[in-house]
Each structure stands twice: as C-alpha cells, then as structure tokens.
Amino acid sequence: MKIFVMRKNSIIFYVILFAVALTIVFVNRKEADFVFNNNSELNDLPIYCVDKGEEKICAISFDAAWGNEDTEKLIEILDEYDVKTTFFVVGSWVDKYPESVKALHDAGHEIMNHSDTHPHMTKISADAMKTEIEKCDTKIESITGEKPFLFRPPYGDYNSKVIETLAECGHYTVQWSVDSLDWKDLTADEICTRVTEKIHPGAIVLFHNAAKNTPDALPKILGYMKENNYKVVPVSDIIHKDNYTIDHTGKQILKNNNER
Secondary structure: OOOOOOOOOHHHHHHHHHHHHHHHHHHHHHHHHHHHHHHHHHHHEEEEEEEEOOOOOEEEEEEEOOOOOHHHHHHHHHOOOOOEEEEOHHHHHHHHHHHHHHHHHHHHEEEOOOOOOOOOOHHHHHHHHHHHHHHHHHHHHHHHHHOOOOOOOOHHOOOOHHHHHHHHHHHHHHEEOOOOOHHOOOOHHHHHHHHHHOOOOOOOOEEOOOOOOHHHHHHHHHHHHHHHHOOEEEEHOOOOOOEEEEOOEEEEEEEEOOOO
C-alpha cells in the first residue's frame, strides 16, 4: 500500500488555489445577478427619449445653472418660432434670477427641477436628495404657482437610488438623447450640425441657457425643424406619464403600443 504525504507548502498551495476558485465563482455569480437585476428593473433608468414611432415630434430643453445673459434672447427666438420648451433650473439660479424664471413662465415655457445646489446626486444620501428637490420645487412654485414634476440630474449623474428617490418625490427623471454640446463653446454651425444630424422622432434635446453660441445656433435649428415637419414641444408633452416601460437605451415605451 502506498502512502501519500503532503508537504506543508503543498497544503498551503492547494488551500490558496481553492480560495481563488471560490472567489472567481462568487464574483461571476454577483456579476450575473447584477446584469439580471438591471434587465429586470429597466424602469430604474431615466427617460432619454420616447418611442413615438414615425411621428415627427421632439422636445427641446435648456439647463439653467449659471449665467443669465442670454435668457431674454432665447425667449425672443423661441417666441418668433412659436415654440415652447422646458427649462430645468437650479434653485440657486432661481435665487439669483427670479425675474427670469417669471419671464420664462409667462412666455409659456415650463420650469422644472435641476436640484437646489447642483450636486452629484449619486454622492449624497436619499434624505439630502429629497432636500435638494423640495427646496428647488418650493422656489419655483413660489414664482410660477406650479410645482415641478420633472427632474434632470446635475451632470447627468444618476443611479437606481436617484431614480427611486425622485419617484418618491413625485418626479420623472429626464435625461436627453441629443446633446448639443453647446457648453463646450462649439460654433453655431457646429451646434446646428450636431443637433440636426442626430434629431429623431421622440428625441429630447439638451441645450444650456448661458452657452456662448446657442442663441446664434437656435434659429437655424428651429428652421430645420420647421422645414422637416418636426413638432417641437416641452418635455412634459412628449413623455408618457404611466403604463410605460423603459428599454436598455433609455427609450420610454408604452406597454400598449397601440397608444401614443
């Protein structure tokens, strides 16, 4: 009969090997669970765009977080083209420019929530998120008489906790599918090209109210929309309010596709 004797070093080697194997199995299982949970809870995503089939309709939005030098000009341009849009405003911007908030509202544009102090929402607690939302809501409502129900995360930064917390506050979380990149000081022609080449039915377009060349680009973009039979509406007019799901791209889709 043969007797096998394992040296101490060999025992340590096999123990380490076994531990590594268990770790790999555990990590792979966790990754699989993560993918499964993401695919089974797609409404934890924000709304990037909306399924409108072939209907030529899109929404234009502006984020207002810093300067105010172009707000009146934007109102004039939008009025000239008979277009109503959505302005996502930060509470601190409301504090500085309440007259502009009123002017935007009086011109028929909707004023929605972009947080109170423009933090990375994923880096603060749920209670802090609620405080950000409630403070901004209160400031906007005190001027417009209307409480916001749409929210755009600062920096586009979100996770499932942000979506969940905002839903608890009665807000839809809205991103964008067409980014003008106007904040990078692109030329008016570059902004126009980006938007007109990427526009699609159900799109939500992102601009900023204090971007350098947006006022020069906007007439060209709105002219293109008109020539190509696009109807431009505020964000609240394009999204579905209930009975919807959101696919992996962030497209909001009615569960009954026969309804639009």
